[in-house]
Amino acid sequence: MSPEPSLRDRFKLGLDAPICLTWELTYACNLACVHCLSSSGRRDPRELSTDEAKRIIDEMVEMQIFYVNIGGGEPMVRTDFFELLEYATKKNVGVKFSTNGTRITAENARYLASLGYLDIQISLDGADAATNDHVRGEGSFASAIQAMEHLKAANFGEFKISVVVTRHNAAQLDDFQALAETYGAQLRLTRLRPSGRGVDVWDELHPTAAQQRDLYTWLLDHPQTLTGDSFFHLNALGDPIDGLNLCGAGRVVCLIDPIGDVYACPFVIHDEFLAGNVRSEGGFARVWRESELFRELREPGSAGACTSCGSYDACQGGCMAAKFFTGLPLDGPDPECVLGHGETALKAQKVTIIPRPLGDHSKPVRVSVSSH
């Protein structure tokens, strides 16, 4: 075959339909994780109805979107969750859903095991209760483990344990791997972003430079680990980690949020990255194919401040969301640039207004007022 542009270069120009479509079904959540990328908590009254959700699934069939990553919020709190799950899987749209596990009772586990074409990701952010619950709330480790027990007992098969790597759990990767093996599960590691409520805990939780180097080595040593392609900024350290290794936002990736808004990726819930809404004429397909924002994202970008860096081809300048919510220019280094350029840029930063994630659905914090 004659030399052709690399697949990565092709993907940068966008596809007819996304490869990785994330669909957050609700902003309601029974937990309140400190790093929630969608600032979830309360249901939004404008959330899509069951019929509207089914129409989106129909569109996925038409667009040949083979599978969808469902999240939230906690998707299992939607009363029509199982109905939508069956609707999708019967139409051969595979579902991979992320859950905190609280609703995976023994009975639900047996039901889930009876459905074909389904993947489950249980979120866990510490290999022990103290580390996990610090981020995900008290009792959340126990309920996640309970969910895993139920799935194992129901012979669900290989589910995923999904971990956001933080400063507190970065040393526990072997423990997570061992835990996964105990349950016949597969380990999935993803990157912490300063998105949603994550913006408030970023400084405390994002891994140190030394931890990033250890993580990179660990990933190379454990190539079977799933990463959702989220660590490509580490590739400036050497050989590339397995994956597409590019920012897929608006090119091969996007997010449909609970009210039908379409964003360039799950980590940029902000007007700046809002492409349209599935309720508008032409539905999701038109937003994906014709929105001005997505067209822009598919144009060849400039490497900006990274132009002179020899590693740009390896790391692609890193994550757009991480830059945006730390106030760095989108054509500059990632805040966690492994060569330290991000740190330098952050120190030199004169901007005082850093964009805040929009659409906060956090539950109001109860402040106890003592009367005197």
Next chain:
Amino acid sequence: MTSHSSSLTAEFDASLNWKLSPEVAIRPEQFGALAYHYGNRRLVFLKSKDLVQLVHDLADFDSAEAAILATIAPKQQQSYVAALARLAQSEVLVVS
């Protein structure tokens, strides 16, 4: 057809009747196509339109070899054997 040096191609017997797996769906794209295997849930990229055409053409021939000899220019045949070998390894193609 000359044999390819890689072990992958060595394990691929082009004289067999390779066909697109009934468990695989193909989605055309500008660069070629995405192939999704509903059984093993793997997404595979077909990196050129010619390769996509060849995969569909397999249906009309008794062997992968016959399809390649009939539809692909001699200079390129070996690389297409390698491409089919990769697709066979990821179960996009099965022997019927």
